[in-house]
Amino acid sequence: MLELRLVQGSLLKKVLEAIKDLVNDANFDCSSTGFSLQAMDSSHVALVALLLRSEGFEHYRCDRNISMGMNLNNMSKMLKCSGNDDIITIKADDGSDTVTFMFESPTQDKISDFEMKLMDIDSEHLGIPEAEYHAIVRMPSAEFAKICKDLSSIGDTVVISVTKEGVKFSTRGDIGTANIVVRQNTTVDKPEEATVIEMNEPVSLTFALRYMNSFTKATPLSNTVTISLSSELPVVVEYKIAEMGYIRFYLAPKIEEDEDETKPHV
């Protein structure tokens, strides 16, 4: 028997909006430690990892580990029927082929039960090793989203280059080139407005903007985003979810490296 009661139900709505365009079907794994998901995007290029820790739920009962295959689009359709202030409870009986989402309005005058069929989904859980990154940038998530969106109007890829002074986002396309430099800045009124750079060595990596834009659908979940870069590793774009956990997106850099015109093409 599974029963997870989340007072801030709108978090779960935002989680689904963040991942449903990237992943069609996925297994949600439920254990005593939390409610989690790991899935490749449909073109097997990006990886998304979600964790909602059990402590973040008002009530968390998970008698045995269970993996529930869900169509994220259908799940999103159901969660959209919840009110923004509703309490959401996820319920499943042992061995059942359905999951129930219960929405309670704050006044308890409206109670909704949405029952969704589960799916069998083959998936292998990848172990993601802890890694050392050359550079870690923390910046306002809305700023990062605007940069990815703006650069998409010019080119298809973004070169992210980090130095101690700042992080540069560059692209080029048919109509011209664009360079956006965001400086390290920790003297801000609100901590979430800071741009903080931790750097061991400079990095410059190229990524497909299409995926970056997709990751920024998680912006409503957090005021800040953390981008961890290393030349041999996929970038990690992480959005913290309140006190409960995170969504992390992983994306391998493009081989054509930084497309810098000053370097000879091989």
Add this chain to the structure above:
Amino acid sequence: MLELRLVQGSLLKKVLEAIKDLVNDANFDCSSTGFSLQAMDSSHVALVALLLRSEGFEHYRCDRNISMGMNLNNMSKMLKCSGNDDIITIKADDGSDTVTFMFESPTQDKISDFEMKLMDIDSEHLGIPEAEYHAIVRMPSAEFAKICKDLSSIGDTVVISVTKEGVKFSTRGDIGTANIVVRQNTTVDKPEEATVIEMNEPVSLTFALRYMNSFTKATPLSNTVTISLSSELPVVVEYKIAEMGYIRFYLAPKIEEDEDETKPHV
């Protein structure tokens, strides 16, 4: 000669928005008692009845009963040209084949005259007898609109079941099922937030969500909606229009009754 001056002209704009998707062409009937309309939707399934009583107009002159055939889409185009605070006057000369909508801005600095051609429309006026209903539910109109919209993302029909405790809206579709229960609640801060159930006997009736969603276009006209149900009668979904009258939508229940899976299919 006809001259009807409506100070709160935006009401007429909202009326047109409420019915123009359901009905293409209709006769507006004008008599000494008021300005009214009765029309079937284009697929002859739903009926809409509108009444704006003469007392609600600042000035109401209607020398003789007159029926004016209008294309509601064209009428809506013209009314949309009025400002939200404009006074609207409907004018027609005896025997004229046009009607004029005059819009006066609150400062009287802008006066618009829109003249629309009338049409000949065959229509029979149905007598709608006063009826006793098994159950009458009054609830916030925005809540009802959200429920119809939410259920439409899951299924095509809604089963409305009323008991003394509350009203249940249910649907089922390919991806699962949904049940939304709204409890009777009269202890609210504002009377328009109450859900009030008057019940003589329990009812459970099935309706096409497509029409219900269409009816909810009248939501801007009133904070509350009244749903009157009886097993042998069309449901009446009524939106009161300020002190002036109402829009009522009538829709016959579906024969397949409540699609309850516990009942054997015939």
Add this chain to the structure above:
Amino acid sequence: MLELRLVQGSLLKKVLEAIKDLVNDANFDCSSTGFSLQAMDSSHVALVALLLRSEGFEHYRCDRNISMGMNLNNMSKMLKCSGNDDIITIKADDGSDTVTFMFESPTQDKISDFEMKLMDIDSEHLGIPEAEYHAIVRMPSAEFAKICKDLSSIGDTVVISVTKEGVKFSTRGDIGTANIVVRQNTTVDKPEEATVIEMNEPVSLTFALRYMNSFTKATPLSNTVTISLSSELPVVVEYKIAEMGYIRFYLAPKIEEDEDETKPHV
């Protein structure tokens, strides 16, 4: 070398939004007096003239007169990447085939460089003689925009008729006719809400609404619009740009004069 620093960078964004649908490619002319543009629309019916005087820039360096051919759609794509409070600097080296738009955020924490390729565009600069107009109407720009939009839902052309008392906008179409009269009114709380008519003799001219609607894209640039009419001249629709200059649109009247049904067709 060219370097024009505009503190209120959003003005330049609004200028592009105002003209990019009307004109595809155009030469921006830069001289010691200012930054200007003159171009016909793509169907060679309307003319747009833009002037941003050098005094309006915080810093204005233009070593020699230069004409830079730009695709306005691409330029608009780049300017949309600036923040609304950004300072925009336009830069070009002598003989370069590119122009650079630099965006500085108010806090200087984000600096963007967008470099766009220039184009060779043939254009002849028309001399526009100073003229006497029969009537000049100054009115709120939002009001004029709403009138053009509203009339477009009824007909394709607008007849603008000016008398001492007011200005009348009329149209007719398949569904009927519309007349909107705006009265002269100078006793308003805010000067930008006034409608002021200077008239030497009455005029009544017909214009294509399609172009008028296009001109009203400049509405965000100014609270007021000035419409200058003369029976032998193109109408001038002018939006002032803060203290800096203006956008002026010129459009020839339609020959079919005022389409007034009371006059015999020639």
